[in-house]
Amino acid sequence: MDNPVFLLHDYLTDSARRLPEKIALVCQRQRLSYAEIDARSNALAHALVRRGVGRGDRVAVFADNTIETVVSFWAVLKANAVVTIVNPQTKVDKLAYLLNDCRAVALISDGHLAAVLAEAAARSTHLRTVVIFGANDESRTGRLPGAVGWDHALQAESPAKPPIRRSIDIDLAAIVYTSGSTGDPKGVMLTHRNMLMAATSITAYLENVEDDVILNALPLSFDYGLYQMIMAFRMGARLVLERGFTYPAQVLRLIVDEGVTGFPGVPTMFATLAQMKTLGEFDFSRIRYVTNTAASLPVKHITMLGELFPRAAIYSMYGLTECKRCTYLPPEYLKDKPTSVGVAIPNTELWIVGEDDQRLGPNQVGQLVIRGATVMKGYWEKPEATAKKLRPGPLPGEFVLYTGDYARLDEDGFLYFVGRMDDIIKSRGEKVAPKEVENVLTNIKGVKEAAVIGVPDEILGQAVKAFVVLEEGVVLSDKDIVRECQRCLENLMVPKHVVFVDDLPKTTTGKIKKTELA
Numbered sequence: 001m002d003n004p005v006f007l008l009h010d011y012l013t014d015s016a017r018r019l020p021e022k023i024a025l026v027c028q029r030q031r032l033s034y035a036e037i038d039a040r041s042n043a044l045a046h047a048l049v050r051r052g053v054g055r056g057d058r059v060a061v062f063a064d065n066t067i068e069t070v071v072s073f074w075a076v077l078k079a080n081a082v083v084t085i086v087n088p089q090t091k092v093d094k095l096a097y098l099l100n101d102c103r104a105v106a107l108i109s110d111g112h113l114a115a116v117l118a119e120a121a122a123r124s125t126h127l128r129t130v131v132i133f134g135a136n137d138e139s140r141t142g143r144l145p146g147a148v149g150w151d152h153a154l155q156a157e158s159p160a161k162p163p164i165r166r167s168i169d170i171d172l173a174a175i176v177y178t179s180g181s182t183g184d185p186k187g188v189m190l191t192h193r194n195m196l197m198a199a200t201s202i203t204a205y206l207e208n209v210e211d212d213v214i215l216n217a218l219p220l221s222f223d224y225g226l227y228q229m230i231m232a233f234r235m236g237a238r239l240v241l242e243r244g245f246t247y248p249a250q251v252l253r254l255i256v257d258e259g260v261t262g263f264p265g266v267p268t269m270f271a272t273l274a275q276m277k278t279l280g281e282f283d284f285s286r287i288r289y290v291t292n293t294a295a296s297l298p299v300k301h302i303t304m305l306g307e308l309f310p311r312a313a314i315y316s317m318y319g320l321t322e323c324k325r326c327t328y329l330p331p332e333y334l335k336d337k338p339t340s341v342g343v344a345i346p347n348t349e350l351w352i353v354g355e356d357d358q359r360l361g362p363n364q365v366g367q368l369v370i371r372g373a374t375v376m377k378g379y380w381e382k383p384e385a386t387a388k389k390l391r392p393g394p395l396p397g398e399f400v401l402y403t404g405d406y407a408r409l410d411e412d413g414f415l416y417f418v419g420r421m422d423d424i425i426k427s428r429g430e431k432v433a434p435k436e437v438e439n440v441l442t443n444i445k446g447v448k449e450a451a452v453i454g455v456p457d458e459i460l461g462q463a464v465k466a467f468v469v470l471e472e473g474v475v476l477s478d479k480d481i482v483r484e485c486q487r488c489l490e491n492l493m494v495p496k497h498v499v500f501v502d503d504l505p506k507t508t509t510g511k512i513k514k515t516e517l518a
Contacts, residue, residue: 007077022236032067047148049163053076059104060086061085061107062108062110062116064088065241073220085226086221087221110134111133169191169196187381191377194375210236210237215240216229216242219244260286261286262289263291263309268506287311291315292316293318299439315331345374347372365406369403388402423435438452441484444484449468451504504517
């Protein structure tokens with residue numbers, strides 16, 4: 001990249017300058033070049049500015065994984081504004097909350113979501129303009145004051161260049177809302193510098209190149225999915241964008257047809273792959289890396305992925321929205337340290353602290369602390385929540401991230417995730433990490449997925465309760481499950497209650513919703 005890259009959208013403009021005719025995006029059987037995406041995002045950016053969007057204003061994109069969502073992301077940044085992508089499955093009450101929480105002045109959305117967005121928009125106190133795309137987009141705007149159709153917005157005469165550049169790298173680029181499993185969603189504030197540094201670090205250890213073809217079947221509203229696009233555009237690579245993994249055979253065919261080289265996934269996707277009986281029909285020889293985050297991979301899934309993608313490097317990773325990525329396990333250590341989530345990503349530092357805030361030594365469990373340029377600016381207008389997460393660091397005036405996760409480091413400096421601090425079960429006066437029990441459960445032959453929570457118990461304080469999903473055709477009893485756990489776990493960790501379920505409730509990003517289990 002010859003031109004200086006100071007802002008996030010410079011990734012797009014630089015790749016469009018270098019590789020104007022190269023296909024940047026494959027989505028819904030359409031193929032767009034870098035020049036086309038750059039031009040469309042310029043046009044939309046000018047449309048937003050004409051309709052009153054200014055520097056630092058928040059713009060919500062309420063849509064699925066579509067071409068328009070990709071264009072909108074870059075357009076909002078070019079308009080010197082702040083983008084927040086909202087999952088299309090979001091209901092009216094939550095959408096209204098998000099719009100009012102960040103005081104969004106503009107909303108970009110798909111026409112088929114008109115009923116939801118119309119009611120939410122009516123409750124918004126700051127929304128000034130709505131841009132609608134999709135089938136019959138012009139006909140959908142009548143019920144929405146200040147609404148304009150996508151085609152009409154982009155057809156207006158616009159300069160070839162983006163609007164005047166006013167942002168600098170410490171300005172906000174995005175607000176990414178957490179899932180809100182423990183209360184109202186919190187908006188994680190990320191600056192251009194935060195996101196540039198995260199993309200730079202991750203593409204460095206993944207060794208991404210211009211020739212990569214990256215599959216993304218994860219929601220763009222999920223930061224893991226969003227960064228697949230950002231990293232692809234940084235390198236001038238090609239992004240193959242899917243709406244999800246509901247039809248895995250269809251996605252696998254696309255992987256083969258497009259010559260995909262990078263396959264990011266989450267444990268639920270890999271669990272689905274493990275159940276498929278037709279995997280031998282697909283040629284995955286072009287895939288050179290597979291990544292996982294959201295939760296650590298069970299050992300049996302690591303083995304399965306190694307067999308399915310024999311030429312691919314398998315990366316087990318760990319992170320959280322507040323700093324994007326914390327660690328990655330170099331593939332050469334996968335056999336020796338299969339349950340580790342690795343070492344700090346490049347240009348990041350980590351350590352473990354006890355309750356007295358003193359650093360702990362090897363194999364001592366405490367709270368993980370992250371220091372680096374990827375650490376968020378804070379939670380949007382939530383100073384108390386921010387103060388709990390961002391605390392003074394080693395240098396005067398700096399802040400580091402207290403993750404709220406229990407972890408330990410081994411003698412070699414490799415990290416092992418133990419559990420969420422608010423997820424830990426207190427049984428018999430001792431702490432039980434649900435993740436440790438879940439790892440044993442998912443490695444039992446015939447178990448597809450498992451989740452563990454603590455439930456009140458008069459004698460124990462909290463008892464361990466396991467929810468187990470069996471593979472198709474498998475028959476196991478609760479005694480079988482307990483027997484296997486007794487073989488692998490300390491007595492206080494063995495589930496007192498075992499419940500068999502057809503599936504586990506999940507968020508749209510594939511994380512298990514333990515609040516619903518409780």
